[in-house]
Amino acid sequence: MNRLPRGCINVGGGLASAMEDCRRIFLSLFEAWGYRPFLPSALQLLESSWERLPPSFRSRLVAVNTPYGEPCCLRGDITLAAVAYLASHYSPEERPLRICYCDRIYMKPRPPKTSIESFQIGAEFLGWEETGGEAEILALLLSVLDSLGLGRTTIVLGDSTFLQRAVASVDTSTAENLAEALRKGALPEYYSLLEDGDIPDFYRRILEEIPRLRGGLSVLGEAEKLWGKGAPLSPLKSMVSTLRGLGYESRVSIDLSLVRDLGYYSGPVFDIYSGESGRSLGGGGRYDRLLSTCGLGGRAVGFALDLEHTASLSRFHATGAPVMAWAGGLETEEALIRAKKITSEGTKIEMSWTVNKAASLDAAEKRGCRAWVDLASGSSHTLSPGKGDRSC
Amino acid sequence: MLTIALPTGRVFADAAGIIEAAGLPCRGLSSPGRKLVIEDGDFRYILAKPSDVPLYVSYGTADLAFAGGDVLLESAMPLVELFDTGKGRCRVVVAGPRSLAPRFLGHASELMWLKVATKYPRIADGHFSARGAQVDIIHLHGSIELAPKLGLSDCILDIVQTGGTLKANSLEVLEHVCDISLRLVASRKSTALRWDEVQSVAKKIEEAAEETRP
Numbered sequence: 001m002n003r004l005p006r007g008c009i010n011v012g013g014g015l016a017s018a019m020e021d022c023r024r025i026f027l028s029l030f031e032a033w034g035y036r037p038f039l040p041s042a043l044q045l046l047e048s049s050w051e052r053l054p055p056s057f058r059s060r061l062v063a064v065n066t067p068y069g070e071p072c073c074l075r076g077d078i079t080l081a082a083v084a085y086l087a088s089h090y091s092p093e094e095r096p097l098r099i100c101y102c103d104r105i106y107m108k109p110r111p112p113k114t115s116i117e118s119f120q121i122g123a124e125f126l127g128w129e130e131t132g133g134e135a136e137i138l139a140l141l142l143s144v145l146d147s148l149g150l151g152r153t154t155i156v157l158g159d160s161t162f163l164q165r166a167v168a169s170v171d172t173s174t175a176e177n178l179a180e181a182l183r184k185g186a187l188p189e190y191y192s193l194l195e196d197g198d199i200p201d202f203y204r205r206i207l208e209e210i211p212r213l214r215g216g217l218s219v220l221g222e223a224e225k226l227w228g229k230g231a232p233l234s235p236l237k238s239m240v241s242t243l244r245g246l247g248y249e250s251r252v253s254i255d256l257s258l259v260r261d262l263g264y265y266s267g268p269v270f271d272i273y274s275g276e277s278g279r280s281l282g283g284g285g286r287y288d289r290l291l292s293t294c295g296l297g298g299r300a301v302g303f304a305l306d307l308e309h310t311a312s313l314s315r316f317h318a319t320g321a322p323v324m325a326w327a328g329g330l331e332t333e334e335a336l337i338r339a340k341k342i343t344s345e346g347t348k349i350e351m352s353w354t355v356n357k358a359a360s361l362d363a364a365e366k367r368g369c370r371a372w373v374d375l376a377s378g379s380s381h382t383l384s385p386g387k388g389d390r391s392c
Numbered sequence: 393m394l395t396i397a398l399p400t401g402r403v404f405a406d407a408a409g410i411i412e413a414a415g416l417p418c419r420g421l422s423s424p425g426r427k428l429v430i431e432d433g434d435f436r437y438i439l440a441k442p443s444d445v446p447l448y449v450s451y452g453t454a455d456l457a458f459a460g461g462d463v464l465l466e467s468a469m470p471l472v473e474l475f476d477t478g479k480g481r482c483r484v485v486v487a488g489p490r491s492l493a494p495r496f497l498g499h500a501s502e503l504m505w506l507k508v509a510t511k512y513p514r515i516a517d518g519h520f521s522a523r524g525a526q527v528d529i530i531h532l533h534g535s536i537e538l539a540p541k542l543g544l545s546d547c548i549l550d551i552v553q554t555g556g557t558l559k560a561n562s563l564e565v566l567e568h569v570c571d572i573s574l575r576l577v578a579s580r581k582s583t584a585l586r587w588d589e590v591q592s593v594a595k596k597i598e599e600a601a602e603e604t605r606p
Contacts, residue, residue: 154585189473215588253585278580
């Protein structure tokens with residue numbers, strides 16, 4: 001019986017290779033900026049996850065018991081593990097902490113996904129003071145996306161504070177239902193809740209407009225005009241201004257109705273979309289309140305991307321397949337010396353030692369190599385890559 | 393180019409009518425023949441099986457779509473529901489033989505391990521779970537009303553428009569689950585990145601739907 005449990009995945013072939021290339025670039029870029037690699041445990045105590053996650057997320061956790069009898073869940077979110085790690089391993093003097101990671105997470109899937117496992121790459125900047133944290137992490141994120149060949153990605157920025165302040169005068173249950181309706185994208189339900197709710201006129205007007213406050217950067221001006229003095233938009237405006245200064249203006253969009261799945265965000269939030277796919281690559285945001293619930297001071301910001309989705313759209317997915325290098329009639333050491341020269345130029349190769357040229361070419365095609373090269377003569381053939389994806 | 397997905401079948405004429413009334417370019421849409429993709433001006437229309445429509449939108453293949461509330465609930469795809477056109481109104485109900493009615497009026501324990509045949513296993517699971525009843529859901533793809541008659545199930549969960557089919561099969565409405573109708577939905581990506589275009593088209597469609605609201 002070679003099959004996997006339902007909902008589990010093996011990733012191999014060209015996609016695995018592209019994922020590894022993306023992981024390597026991602027971690028090396030963030031490490032260069034002081035982000036320390038973090039390898040969290042796959043098991044998290046249920047008691048430490050439960051209170052910090054919203055009900056819609058809790059119901060998707062995969063619960064297990066350890067052989068010691070401790071109720072746990074498989075890691076459904078790496079941010080919680082990172083915050084716990086900061087609280088337990090770093091004294092206040094050693095903060096802030098920058099971490100980056102690449103690991104699997106496990107959750108009951110939501111349609112259209114069917115897998116309980118997924119791969120995340122992400123970074124967290126925890127316990128910082130003053131300003132600059134969000135801009136740093138967003139600028140690095142955009143830079144890494146460029147390196148992965150995802151230059152057409154757009155960051156959709158929102159701010160959970162905008163909605164939270166607008167519903168501050170509304171009863172808790174209505175406020176939660178309004179946020180949940182926005183998270184689900186159920187606008188008729190949202191407007192129906194507004195109609196029924198006892199909401200002061202000033203905030204009602206703002207809440208009615210929130211689903212429409214999306215689009216270009218001019219939306220910030222519209223929101224400010226709507227709210228008047230004291231509009232809770234300063235962190236967002238500051239982020240936009242920095243990204244504009246870094247030349248990313250055309251890749252930023254605003255959505256003040258953006259509510260992310262995880263309920264712990266308490267400031268600017270964002271989603272990332274590539275030009276090629278309708279599904280979000282991932283996202284993140286500020287979660288200062290989560291830090292304070294763990295007894296930690298300061299600010300926190302982080303994000304995570306779906307590595308499999310990111311890699312499948314990256315430049316590596318098309319070019320990650322190796323070139324088959326046929327030794328032909330060359331002496332073994334001469335073939336290896338010539339092959340090494342090709343790899344030193346950054347090309348991945350796979351050696352073919354058969355003496356039969358036709359069999360070598362046939363194998364290259366069947367194995368999903370993107371090209372075939374005769375090391376003896378230097379001649380080469382371009383092949384159609386992509387047959388090498390072996391994921392299930 | 394804005395892509396709009398339309399469900400073939402029962403509500404296709406309603407959706408195509410709204411698009412025409414909204415003044416969107418839609419040559420060929422009223423009589424598509426075997427065509428599944430129709431382009432006119434800056435619009436592309438995808439004609440898809442109703443249950444596939446949410447998938448097209450969720451993956452961003454379509455920016456906007458018309459979809460029945462039943463299909464949206466059953467698919468549970470991440471998308472943005474913009475408004476209710478008011479067309480194609482019907483109800484999702486639990487129906488069964490009259491003899492079963494007292495069990496639906498009593499405690500949830502009366503419903504335990506009831507056999508429920510349905511095309512909508514997710515809606516059925518959500519409905520009975522919310523009542524605290526564990527039932528046996530039998531997933532069928534058509535002729536649901538036959539299931540109780542043939543002893544396959546105790547009752548059914550299905551959409552009902554006039555109630556004629558239920559009556560013809562000696563079934564009665566035992567419980568109302570929800571009202572459904574034709575909705576306009578949009579892809580999350582399109583609402584985030586092409587809001588001005590999406591909003592402008594959605595507004596025209598909403599106005600047209602209002603004018604022709606039954």
